[in-house]
Amino acid sequence: MTLVNNTWMELKPNEDFDGNQEWFDEYYARIKLKIDYQNIPKDVFEQWIHPHHKNYETLKNYSWLDFKKMEFIVREWNFDELSNLYVIENYRNYFIGRSKLSDFKQFFCKADDLKYWKEKGTWRIPPIILDVNSLRSNIPIDCELVRPFQLVEGHSRLGYLHSMNRISELNKGKIASKHRIYLMKEKNTPI
Numbered sequence: 001m002t003l004v005n006n007t008w009m010e011l012k013p014n015e016d017f018d019g020n021q022e023w024f025d026e027y028y029a030r031i032k033l034k035i036d037y038q039n040i041p042k043d044v045f046e047q048w049i050h051p052h053h054k055n056y057e058t059l060k061n062y063s064w065l066d067f068k069k070m071e072f073i074v075r076e077w078n079f080d081e082l083s084n085l086y087v088i089e090n091y092r093n094y095f096i097g098r099s100k101l102s103d104f105k106q107f108f109c110k111a112d113d114l115k116y117w118k119e120k121g122t123w124r125i126p127p128i129i130l131d132v133n134s135l136r137s138n139i140p141i142d143c144e145l146v147r148p149f150q151l152v153e154g155h156s157r158l159g160y161l162h163s164m165n166r167i168s169e170l171n172k173g174k175i176a177s178k179h180r181i182y183l184m185k186e187k188n189t190p191i
Helices: 008-009 024-032 043-051 054-062 087-096 112-119 155-169
Strands: 070-077 128-131 149-152 177-185
Touching: 008 177, 024 043, 043 128, 043 149, 043 177, 087 155
Parallel strands: 128 177
Antiparallel strands: 070 177, 128 149
16 A cells, blocks of 8 residues: 655646646646745656656655655765666666667757757756655655665666766767756755
């Protein structure tokens, strides 16, 4: 049985009678007015909470968290730190597929993202990474959470970062030395 915290339900996108979810702009205009969730960056709402609110893996692994107690801190990590993230089993093949590329022509992403990879050697929008060690509550048994850090959202980007490292080794581009992330952790725990 999946545990769902009331805070996750408070972040739910509205739906019409046919079950169609409200557009992100409408959602964000409404949700940003909720004082309890001003700790959550717009990028996090846009890339994860809004589009994946009903996703099975998201519900199983993260909907039990109290989002009033979570914080999202922008950090810069190097490739080695990012190469040790845990990727959940159901998205591992997806990540691996994007991590084996050796040329920008093989990247399957938006034009502005591809341009950013080529010019900056990193992703344009930071992925979301959970500091599993920061969680003080008992983790539900059916969760697939692995310490110390787990990728929450950004499986394509993490795969492309691995490919970017290969492209850099082949002198076809240059990987950045640092990469911005949103580190999601429970408030008042050390980093």
